[in-house]
Amino acid sequence: MSGNRYHLETTNKPESEFEIVNLTPEYITDNFNKLLAIESNWTELGEEPWTLENFFFELPMKKELSFSAETEDSIIGYLIGSKYNPVLSRVNKIIIDSPHRGNGVGKQLMNKYFDACRDRDIIYSQLKALPDNEPANKFYMNLGYEKFNVVRGRDDKLRNVYEKKLI
Numbered sequence: 001m002s003g004n005r006y007h008l009e010t011t012n013k014p015e016s017e018f019e020i021v022n023l024t025p026e027y028i029t030d031n032f033n034k035l036l037a038i039e040s041n042w043t044e045l046g047e048e049p050w051t052l053e054n055f056f057f058e059l060p061m062k063k064e065l066s067f068s069a070e071t072e073d074s075i076i077g078y079l080i081g082s083k084y085n086p087v088l089s090r091v092n093k094i095i096i097d098s099p100h101r102g103n104g105v106g107k108q109l110m111n112k113y114f115d116a117c118r119d120r121d122i123i124y125s126q127l128k129a130l131p132d133n134e135p136a137n138k139f140y141m142n143l144g145y146e147k148f149n150v151v152r153g154r155d156d157k158l159r160n161v162y163e164k165k166l167i
């Protein structure tokens with residue numbers, strides 16, 4: 001581990017430390033089993049789990065705007081971000097492994113991503129959420145995102161579109 005150190009904000013589980021590190025193609029190569037294991041969480045949420053091909057799919061500034069939260073021996077969550085145009089980035093995905101949700105890990109990942117965007121003069125962040133994914137919609141609104149649209153995806157599902165001004 002080589003990033004910042006955080007404490008899990010938890011009272012009912014043994015306290016453990018996690019770090020946030022850059023999620024680069026090399027990191028994916030070294031950790032693909034752990035990443036794919038967390039992907040299986042998606043099925044219950046009505047989203048298609050990613051394959052390795054999705055992880056390696058190249059997007060502008062993906063390696064600069066993507067982060068992983070890891071403890072000494074496991075990955076507990078990650079955020080995939082990318083730049084969409086000179087002033088706008090998108091969170092393509094954020095997921096925390098189910099036993100670690102509600103402990104502040106998602107918020108720390110988002111804050112790391114916000115800082116990485118601001119360092120590159122990216123002014124806006126957008127993301128999408130299924131309307132019935134109540135925890136995710138609340139999580140984004142808590143972080144200052146505002147819903148501004150609803151779009152239908154290639155999978156024919158409707159998604160809320162959120163935007164936050166970062167600077």
Ligand SMILES: CC(C)(COP(=O)(O)OP(=O)(O)OC[C@H]1O[C@@H](n2cnc3c(N)ncnc32)[C@H](O)[C@@H]1OP(=O)(O)O)[C@@H](O)C(=O)NCCC(=O)NCCS
Binds near residue numbers: 128
């Ligand atoms: C949504 C998700 C990323 C949030 O990450 P997390 O680590 O559980 O969230 P955090 O513990 O950092 O919570 C940060 C804030 O959001 C709020 N929040 C988190 N989960 C919440 C929930 N289930 N209901 C209401 N608020 C919630 C917390 O209260 C906290 O607010 P606070 O800072 O005022 O205390 C995580 O629950 C997850 O991975 N869910 C499944 C995957 C998913 O839905 N991803 C998003 C798809 S669009």
